[in-house]
């Protein structure tokens with residue numbers, strides 16, 4: 030389902046954080062949201078998964094206004110994998126993944142056969158099936174991240190919102206996780222800090238700086254040398270290599286900070 034953010038502005042603690050942000054993600058597209066620390070990436074995600082209401086502008090999922098739909102409908106449509114997701118540590122891996130089915134049930138419904146199949150498939154897809162009976166709190170950071178993704182997939186969302194999903198993951202696991210998200214084919218907006226990983230994995234990138242969109246487009250356009258130097262303060266080149274993979278190569282040291 031298409032995500033469309035239109036002219037969104039947000040103020041927090043008396044300060045304007047986002048300024049007239051426009052962004053869209055086509056059905057099935059994987060868009061990376063990048064930008065320096067404090068540029069407003071998480072805040073923008075929060076307007077999309079209904080944690081921060083924009084002061085102005087709209088967020089649409091398909092034809093529906095996200096802030097006009099019920100909280101329950103929004104929870105069914107959008108799955109978010111966030112930093113520091115609070116999860117009861119005493120639950121097993123399967124029980125955490127089953128939480129993804131909650132928005133699809135009434136208050137007193139229990140998971141049925143179909144729910145169990147969906148949860149099994151999500152655990153298998155994220156490589157966590159063998160850990161289904163482990164206690165979630167006993168897992169490594171990377172394993173927890175996979176379980177949170179399994180919970181999101183079990184939700185069968187129309188939109189996947191990921192905030193730094195590759196944190197805690199080793200390099201191979203980073204590639205695998207983003208590859209997995211790609212193959213799932215759900216409309217996805219992901220905050221990523223690793224520009225090289227974003228360049229390899231995303232269909233398009235949106236660059237935020239100071240709460241404004243400063244570049245958007247296919248990876249080679251969005252990560253131009255000018256953007257890399259002006260926004261990220263590094264000398265770098267983005268190239269598509271003979272193997273078809275886009276790589277970012279950094280210069281020896283960061284540029285001096287503007288005073």
Ligand SMILES: Nc1ncnc2c1ncn2[C@@H]1O[C@H](COP(=O)(O)OP(=O)(O)OP(=O)(O)O)[C@@H](O)[C@H]1O
Nearest residue numbers: 041042044046064065066067068069070071072073
């Ligand atoms: N509740 C709040 N009250 C005041 N300021 C806030 C609040 N939440 C966030 N901010 C500020 O908004 C700005 C953007 O924060 P945000 O977390 O969206 O940035 P980010 O791009 O995700 O950063 P990072 O890459 O460091 O995670 C920051 O300056 C932050 O301090």
